[in-house]
Amino acid sequence: MKLLIIEDEVRACEYLKKGLTESGYTVDVSYDGVDGLYQASSQPYDLIILDVMLPKLNGWQVLKTLRSSDIAIPVIMLTAKDQIANRVQGFELGANDYLIKPYAFAELLARIQNALRHNTSRSATADDKTLIVADLELNLLKRTAKRQGKTIALTAKEYLLLELFMRKAGQVLSRTAIASLVWDMNFDSDTNVIDVAVKRLRSKVDKPYGQPLIHTVRGMGYKFEAVDLCNEQ
Amino acid sequence: MSNKKSIKKQLIVLFISSVIITHLLLAVGFQLAVQYHFLKQDYQHIKDEVLNVFPDNEQRIITQSILNYYALNKINIWVIKGTQPDYQNSAVTLPAGSLPFLLAHKDIKQPFNWEADGDTYRAFAFSMAGNVVLVAGLKINDHLIFARGMNWMILGFLSLTAVCAIGYGIFSVKRSLRPLKDFAAYLATVSPEHLSVRIPAKKLPTELEELADVQNKMLDRLENGFQRLGEFSSDIAHELRTPLSNMMTQTQVTLARKRSLTEYEEVLIANVEELERINKTINDTLYLAKSENALLHREDQQLDLAVEITEVIEYLSIIGDEKQLHFELNGTGQLYFDQTMFRRVMSNLLSNAVRHAQPDSTIHVRINCSSALTHISVSNSGDTIPQASLPFIFDRFYRADKARGYQQSVGAGLGLAIVRSILEAYQGKVSVVSGQSVTTFTIEIPHS
Numbered sequence: 001m002k003l004l005i006i007e008d009e010v011r012a013c014e015y016l017k018k019g020l021t022e023s024g025y026t027v028d029v030s031y032d033g034v035d036g037l038y039q040a041s042s043q044p045y046d047l048i049i050l051d052v053m054l055p056k057l058n059g060w061q062v063l064k065t066l067r068s069s070d071i072a073i074p075v076i077m078l079t080a081k082d083q084i085a086n087r088v089q090g091f092e093l094g095a096n097d098y099l100i101k102p103y104a105f106a107e108l109l110a111r112i113q114n115a116l117r118h119n120t121s122r123s124a125t126a127d128d129k130t131l132i133v134a135d136l137e138l139n140l141l142k143r144t145a146k147r148q149g150k151t152i153a154l155t156a157k158e159y160l161l162l163e164l165f166m167r168k169a170g171q172v173l174s175r176t177a178i179a180s181l182v183w184d185m186n187f188d189s190d191t192n193v194i195d196v197a198v199k200r201l202r203s204k205v206d207k208p209y210g211q212p213l214i215h216t217v218r219g220m221g222y223k224f225e226a227v228d229l230c231n232e233q
Numbered sequence: 234m235s236n237k238k239s240i241k242k243q244l245i246v247l248f249i250s251s252v253i254i255t256h257l258l259l260a261v262g263f264q265l266a267v268q269y270h271f272l273k274q275d276y277q278h279i280k281d282e283v284l285n286v287f288p289d290n291e292q293r294i295i296t297q298s299i300l301n302y303y304a305l306n307k308i309n310i311w312v313i314k315g316t317q318p319d320y321q322n323s324a325v326t327l328p329a330g331s332l333p334f335l336l337a338h339k340d341i342k343q344p345f346n347w348e349a350d351g352d353t354y355r356a357f358a359f360s361m362a363g364n365v366v367l368v369a370g371l372k373i374n375d376h377l378i379f380a381r382g383m384n385w386m387i388l389g390f391l392s393l394t395a396v397c398a399i400g401y402g403i404f405s406v407k408r409s410l411r412p413l414k415d416f417a418a419y420l421a422t423v424s425p426e427h428l429s430v431r432i433p434a435k436k437l438p439t440e441l442e443e444l445a446d447v448q449n450k451m452l453d454r455l456e457n458g459f460q461r462l463g464e465f466s467s468d469i470a471h472e473l474r475t476p477l478s479n480m481m482t483q484t485q486v487t488l489a490r491k492r493s494l495t496e497y498e499e500v501l502i503a504n505v506e507e508l509e510r511i512n513k514t515i516n517d518t519l520y521l522a523k524s525e526n527a528l529l530h531r532e533d534q535q536l537d538l539a540v541e542i543t544e545v546i547e548y549l550s551i552i553g554d555e556k557q558l559h560f561e562l563n564g565t566g567q568l569y570f571d572q573t574m575f576r577r578v579m580s581n582l583l584s585n586a587v588r589h590a591q592p593d594s595t596i597h598v599r600i601n602c603s604s605a606l607t608h609i610s611v612s613n614s615g616d617t618i619p620q621a622s623l624p625f626i627f628d629r630f631y632r633a634d635k636a637r638g639y640q641q642s643v644g645a646g647l648g649l650a651i652v653r654s655i656l657e658a659y660q661g662k663v664s665v666v667s668g669q670s671v672t673t674f675t676i677e678i679p680h681s
Contacts, residue, residue, distance in 0.1 A: 102508075102512055157547065179548075183544070183547075183548045184544065184576075185545075185548055185576060185580060186573045186576075187573060187576070187577045187580070188513055188516065188517070189577075189580050189581070189584060190581070190584060190648050191549065191552055191580075191584045191587075192552065193548060193549060193551045193552050196551050196552050196554075196555060197551045200551070218502040218505070219501070219502045219504075219505030219506055219509070220505070
């Protein structure tokens, strides 16, 4: 997967590149609108991360030119300004997603994966009835979970949380994202509800079994992953 | 002269022109009245003189003795037979062209006036027996002299009053507009550093008093706003300084000598946590600023309050369970509100209640809908809020327990401020009562 970052802030660019490279992407960087547009239209990229405030040609103009020349690469816009009008403008011009600075890196990763999945028409790994990660199995129809063949009793929300983790296996989920996706609380609350909820889910899903599946990524959130024991510290 | 409108100029012009127009109208009316009076008098006079001599008013036969009588009494008469003058008893001849008028206006108060040899005459026609018309006239020189005299008098009077009016107009307009200058002088001293200026409305004329009041209220609002802005900046600087100094110390201490990888990792993680807190403070502050300036995007919809509150309770009961807290919801209702904002309000109030409730107690939520208002109260038992703190707990960054300072799960102290500002965006209110180990927050939202 090849990504292009068009962002004039050199340090931000460096770290983005580092982070994305370490997440397994090939990353090219461009520091202004004109050069970015040239690169985007001359080489095949899978996704573009586009800053709005750019020298020479701003992000909107780059996006507009790309879309008007029929280049349908997914584009994620980055901006420091949180204004509805901006957001609407972005989507109208054909942006696939929109992130406000400062954003959590995990969030950006998740959005990238999302946009890429949209683009490549979702590779079906499991059938639509079950989700399986390691020895944990989720029955999507009956809404039940089994680990090592034993049924785990879950409340409705615990089930939803587990389903979210399993669907986004391998991705870091921020607390805000979890609160929004599972409980429909679309704001940061001043509480540690998510931590407590995850702790409880762990006590049911992970504790009785040897291999932990829910991992805390400190400073970022949580990740659901079947990691080999030897890699785990 | 510039084309700019001047109230002073307009008022003076209005004043003078109204004085002149009134006088002119009066003069014209007076003239007409006098002329009509003379006409009536002349007609009556001539009619009496001419017709009284006839023994039989119906017949009116002109005889020689009647003519003699006219001559004796010096009444100028002309006798017209058919359409031709037949007799006259003076040297004054009827002017050409007067006959058709006189013949057409017999026996009515319609005179024919003409001038001859410097004298002005007025004549009336009366029908006599046998297709004969008697025209009788008199000199009206004295009328004209009187009228001319009166015209001069009116003109003189008019000029005098006009001069007086101009003088008085300028004087009084200038005087009554002088408070505007004072007004401007007061306003000229207003600046961001000097917002305490108020215009002494009581000293001003009634019309300006209202304007001054409005200005003063505007100044109140501005002063308030500036003050809040100032407090806001210092609050946020202070609020950000704490996590920043944490990060700085931690990082500098760590860098002071070589550490193990794990230690570096710890510092980075701690830094991210502090940064997240800074980010949240900024986000919340921005949210507050936006909601106070009505910039938040609202998607109002009909909400089933019991359903919404149950959702929030279910969410917060996760931490409530840790303290063995119970929730009890009473009442139902509908409200037209933005869903996220409503949940945010309830979540802030309920998490506050959870935080301060004593373990193993019950948090009560009551919905009370009347036709005009929705009341929702959240009460928890536990330590009460000191009375002295109550007025401030909805202020941003205010913490009743100052010593508690900076704690992990506690936000920047913006939760209740956000509650208030969201409610204010809906013309609602939030209030708190705390005593006898029970603290109750009540929100009140009018149905618009």
